[in-house]
Amino acid sequence: MASTADFKNGLCLVMNNDIYSIVEFQHVKPGKGPAFVRTKLKGITSGKTLDKTFTAGEKVETARVEKRPHQFLYKDDLGYHFMDTSTFEQMSIEEKLIERPDLLKDGQMADILVHDETETPLAVELPPFVELMITYTEPGIKGDTATNALKPATVETGATVMVPLFVEQDIMIKVDTRDGSYSERVK
Known part of the structure; x- marks a missing residue:
């Protein structure tokens, strides 16, 4: 759990049975009324953007998400196969988790976002x-x-x-x- 005071770009929140990453946020203290935090969130699995306003000090559930470097090996009927560069373990990723799969070539490096608690892959980020x-x-x-x-x-x-x-x-x-x-x- 974290409060709105802990917000920073890249922090992952659990909302509506999905994991959202904070793209940008702004703390607003109007002259009249309570302070609030205006955020722009991006769904990690869905890719949808969402504008949400939180009351200042509101508690939110955070998710631990890690970026792990992987090397793309090949594609077959089971999906896209990646190898962890530190442990040499291979994993198969579904096409829907890769934003631009048509730009992947053999041997290319990519970051796989993995939910830390369940060890499930959430998305594949290609280099810019x-x-x-x-x-x-x-x-x-x-x-x-x-x-x-x-x-x-x-x-x-x-x-x-x-x-x-x-x-x-x-x-x-x-x-x-x-x-x-x-x-x-x-x-």
């Missing part, structure tokens, strides 16, 4: 950016650079990423895993 090779894209037309035009490109994991016209096939690019957008070419 991944470097992927373009396997197919249409050639750009010379002189067609007046606007910020984009074209589809297929990367080595099979995902489709919209890239600028000057990007060609067999080039490494950096992709933002939060929204699946092109970031830059890798030198």
Whole structure:
């Protein structure tokens, strides 16, 4: 148990039979009436965001969640297989727990959020950016650079990423895993 005075970004709370992480919070002391804490919460398993206001000093139930580094090995009918880099134990994760599974490539590192008390995996967090090779894209037309035009490109994991016209096939690019957008070419 914790009170609203213990709030900080990243703290995990148990509410409505789900675990929520505090994205941002603000302590408000109006001129008239009691103080309160306005929060923005993100559901770890559902991914939904929720705005909730707590009275100052209110007690809330916290959840202990750990981030454990794992290496992605392969995907098969049972799910996505990861290996713990410290104990070399393997675990299978369902696709619904991974936010952008189409950007995972073999050998890539990812953090798995694990509920500390029940040892159940809650979600898989990819690094903010991944470097992927373009396997197919249409050639750009010379002189067609007046606007910020984009074209589809297929990367080595099979995902489709919209890239600028000057990007060609067999080039490494950096992709933002939060929204699946092109970031830059890798030198």
